[in-house]
Amino acid sequence: MKVFKFGGASVKDSPSVRNMAKILSRFEGDRLCVIISAMGKTTNALEKVADAWIKSDIHAIGLLNEVEAYHLAISYELDGAGAEQIKSIVQGIRMLLQSAPPDLYDAAYDLIVSNGELMSTAIVSDFLNLSGITNQLLDVRRVLITDDSYRNARIYWQESIAKIKAAFDESNPGHFAPVTITQGFIGSSANGHPVTLGREGSDFSAAIFAYALDATQMIIWKDVPGVLNADPRYFSNTVLLDKISYRDAVELAYFGASVIHPKTIQPLQNKSIPLYVKSFEQPDENGTLIHNFDNQPLKTPCYIVKQNQVLISISATDFSFIAEDGLHTIFGLLSNLGIHINLMQNSAISFSICTDDNEDKLNRLFRALSGDFRVKYNRGLELITIRYYNKKTIDAIVNKREIYLEQKSRLTVQLVVDAAGKPAKQ
Numbered sequence: 001m002k003v004f005k006f007g008g009a010s011v012k013d014s015p016s017v018r019n020m021a022k023i024l025s026r027f028e029g030d031r032l033c034v035i036i037s038a039m040g041k042t043t044n045a046l047e048k049v050a051d052a053w054i055k056s057d058i059h060a061i062g063l064l065n066e067v068e069a070y071h072l073a074i075s076y077e078l079d080g081a082g083a084e085q086i087k088s089i090v091q092g093i094r095m096l097l098q099s100a101p102p103d104l105y106d107a108a109y110d111l112i113v114s115n116g117e118l119m120s121t122a123i124v125s126d127f128l129n130l131s132g133i134t135n136q137l138l139d140v141r142r143v144l145i146t147d148d149s150y151r152n153a154r155i156y157w158q159e160s161i162a163k164i165k166a167a168f169d170e171s172n173p174g175h176f177a178p179v180t181i182t183q184g185f186i187g188s189s190a191n192g193h194p195v196t197l198g199r200e201g202s203d204f205s206a207a208i209f210a211y212a213l214d215a216t217q218m219i220i221w222k223d224v225p226g227v228l229n230a231d232p233r234y235f236s237n238t239v240l241l242d243k244i245s246y247r248d249a250v251e252l253a254y255f256g257a258s259v260i261h262p263k264t265i266q267p268l269q270n271k272s273i274p275l276y277v278k279s280f281e282q283p284d285e286n287g288t289l290i291h292n293f294d295n296q297p298l299k300t301p302c303y304i305v306k307q308n309q310v311l312i313s314i315s316a317t318d319f320s321f322i323a324e325d326g327l328h329t330i331f332g333l334l335s336n337l338g339i340h341i342n343l344m345q346n347s348a349i350s351f352s353i354c355t356d357d358n359e360d361k362l363n364r365l366f367r368a369l370s371g372d373f374r375v376k377y378n379r380g381l382e383l384i385t386i387r388y389y390n391k392k393t394i395d396a397i398v399n400k401r402e403i404y405l406e407q408k409s410r411l412t413v414q415l416v417v418d419a420a421g422k423p424a425k426q
């Protein structure tokens with residue numbers, strides 16, 4: 001069994017869907033499990049619908065109509081594939097919009113946003129069948145069971161693995177096709193509510209299937225030639241990394257290399273399943289292979305830049321040291337507010353964290369800290385991570401900018417610098 005994942009960019013319009021069908025036809029005779037994301041920017045569009053619904057904004061219906069029109073236009077160009085299903089899914093959302101949303105924002109979000117993947121797979125599966133690639137469409141909500149942490153659902157592994165295996169059991173009379181199409185990013189809570197696994201979560205969905213089905217390989221099809229040593233949107237002269245160890249891949253993803261979702265690697269590593277990242281535009285090229293290469297460190301420095309960062313420095317108002325009890329309070333607040341720490345450091349009298357700049361959450365944090373703690377912060381920063389760094393690579397990327405914080409381990413350096421390029425004080 002091979003597990004494939006096609007992201008939003010690979011199914012963003014009708015030529016892309018046709019291209020995807022061409023890629024699948026190269027694997028005729030193989031058993032394939034194909035995980036698909038929502039088309040193009042559909043998840044963003046549905047987030048707006050959900051937000052409008054929750055805020056009783058009358059624009060919700062108009063925004064939904066745009067999502068429907070986009071899908072029907074693609075379907076029309078693909079011989080009407082999935083058109084009826086799209087209309088019925090959208091009708092279901094319209095009914096929802098006429099009712100009151102659940103009290104919990106995140107539950108309402110998942111009710112709406114989970115439909116993106118249901119729409120894309122309806123079109124793709126139908127189009128493939130029309131094109132002679134016989135496939136079955138599996139509703140992933142039947143097999144991927146989670147807790148009810150809406151928007152960030154945690155997998156119930158044992159239950160999900162058993163259900164996935166049963167759905168792919170060839171002796172099961174319901175199973176008839178070598179190709180199965182299913183949705184990434186979504187699942188069902190144990191009590192039957194739709195959930196999402198966190199933005200960009202389809203890579204992780206594919207890894208869950210690869211693990212459950214003991215896949216011989218997993219391929220993520222992307223709009224880039226493979227994993228590069230930096231994001232080509234921000235760096236020129238990037239280098240393709242042809243082989244990466246699981247360890248390096250998980251570190252790069254964890255630090256924010258958005259080409260692979262960080263949760264993807266561990267399930268694959270656990271069963272030594274090779275992961276390929278390949279271009280859907282040049283499927284003949286080798287791309288990147290991620291596997292057991294742990295004794296082969298990369299020779300190329302890798303760069304990851306997180307923009308829009310804020311560096312917060314917290315000290316106690318009574319001039320005491322920030323010890324375990326103070327950290328307990330701070331971490332409790334960060335966890336409750338869902339603020340993720342990208343980097344942290346403590347000194348005798350202050351504790352510093354670098355996080356994404358989310359004004360609303362940070363204001364709530366600052367309010368909660370006021371009293372016992374004094375807070376200072378700098379906005380408009382960048383967090384740069386270089387794996388396999390040396391002095392030359394640091395100097396080149398920092399480019400005389402002010403460094404607010406620097407943390408080094410043997411292989412990785414992380415630097416918080418001024419994004420606006422304010423030069424360091426001499």
Ligand code: ADP
Nearest residue numbers: 007008009224226227228230231233257258259
């Ligand atoms: P998907 O269609 O699967 O959702 P994404 O847009 O999430 O694809 O991921 C692909 C994008 O990741 C690329 O277009 C590229 O801009 C970005 N990216 C970030 N870091 C890297 C990297 N190190 N190597 C390759 N691509 C990267």
Ligand code: ASP
Nearest residue numbers: 037043185199200201202
């Ligand atoms: N469609 C979802 C998103 O845009 C999941 C994914 O693409 O991986 O976040």
Ligand code: MG
Nearest residue numbers: 007008037200
């Ligand atoms: Mg993506």
